[in-house]
Amino acid sequence: MSDQEPEKKVEPPLIILKNIHKAFNGQDILNGVNLEVNQGETLVIIGGSGTGKSVTLKHIVRILTPDKGQVFVDGIEVSKPMKSSKIAEYRRKIGYLFQSGALINWLNVYDNIALPLRENTTLSEKEIKAKVDEKLNLLELEQAVRKFPSEISGGMKKRAGMARAIIANPKILLYDEPTSGLDPIMSANINQMVNLMKKELSVTQIMVTHDMNSAYAVADKIAMLYKGNIIFYGTPDEIKQSQDERIQHFIQGIPSKIEI
Numbered sequence: 001m002s003d004q005e006p007e008k009k010v011e012p013p014l015i016i017l018k019n020i021h022k023a024f025n026g027q028d029i030l031n032g033v034n035l036e037v038n039q040g041e042t043l044v045i046i047g048g049s050g051t052g053k054s055v056t057l058k059h060i061v062r063i064l065t066p067d068k069g070q071v072f073v074d075g076i077e078v079s080k081p082m083k084s085s086k087i088a089e090y091r092r093k094i095g096y097l098f099q100s101g102a103l104i105n106w107l108n109v110y111d112n113i114a115l116p117l118r119e120n121t122t123l124s125e126k127e128i129k130a131k132v133d134e135k136l137n138l139l140e141l142e143q144a145v146r147k148f149p150s151e152i153s154g155g156m157k158k159r160a161g162m163a164r165a166i167i168a169n170p171k172i173l174l175y176d177e178p179t180s181g182l183d184p185i186m187s188a189n190i191n192q193m194v195n196l197m198k199k200e201l202s203v204t205q206i207m208v209t210h211d212m213n214s215a216y217a218v219a220d221k222i223a224m225l226y227k228g229n230i231i232f233y234g235t236p237d238e239i240k241q242s243q244d245e246r247i248q249h250f251i252q253g254i255p256s257k258i259e260i
């Protein structure tokens with residue numbers, strides 16, 4: 001081998017979940033979950049309702065810590081005890097779009113989006129306005145800017161939540177069921193947005209969903225959670241070719257057998 005050959009630098013995965021166990025009230029939810037997300041990739045986690053998809057995301061945001069196992073994000077072990085100031089600092093790396101959208105009801109759309117900047121930066125109101133306006137434009141929310149969450153549609157709430165999640169240009173974006181309850185056009189818009197974030201901001205993303213159209217539209221890799229474990233990890237093409245019945249039933253939406 002010639003010594004002229006450039007050394008290929010391999011980036012370690014940005015997010016690593018190692019043997020995560022989590023139980024609630026004596027019931028195992030995660031039972032040894034291993035998962036990695038490479039820098040700049042979009043991972044989609046699929047799985048039935050109640051399988052622990054949201055619980056998995058909450059370990060990354062450090063809303064939850066594991067009973068056993070480790071979570072590493074950007075070189076930091078976030079499953080260890082951390083001071084609340086360190087947790088707050090860590091969370092600034094992450095934009096998190098909750099299942100509910102989680103807008104604050106008594107703030108209008110503008111103030112909801114501006115909130116993370118007002119709380120965590122020393123930017124002036126003028127600088128904040130420039131950033132909020134940019135996201136309002138990107139997500140086509142201009143006409144909702146002075147409205148309150150109760151006055152806008154479900155799709156607009158999702159987009160406003162998305163604008164807030166990306167306002168501080170985080171390194172990691174997490175989405176929990178971002179297309180649930182949306183019509184197909186709005187879902188396609190959200191998928192497009194997720195892809196745009198990857199392209200424009202080079203973010204590393206995890207989307208939890210049970211919407212396979214959405215999974216195929218955004219995923220570099222898909223992981224399937226089933227009874228506390230990851231039973232599949234691979235590309236969209238690979239999952240379509242999987243011979244595993246549990247996987248095929250899920251991705252094709254085949255109902256489980258009912259005894260009559």
Ligand SMILES: Nc1ncnc2c1ncn2[C@@H]1O[C@H](COP(=O)(O)OP(=O)(O)O)[C@@H](O)[C@H]1O
Nearest residue numbers: 024025029047048049050051052053054055056
């Ligand atoms: N903080 C909690 N306390 C007790 N049980 C919880 C808590 N969070 C989640 N669970 C339970 O863990 C299971 C998985 O929840 P979740 O991750 O929300 O499922 P999903 O895959 O639908 O997102 C559910 O049975 C849920 O009731």
Ligand SMILES: [Mg+2]
Nearest residue numbers: 053054099176
């Ligand atoms: Mg959930």
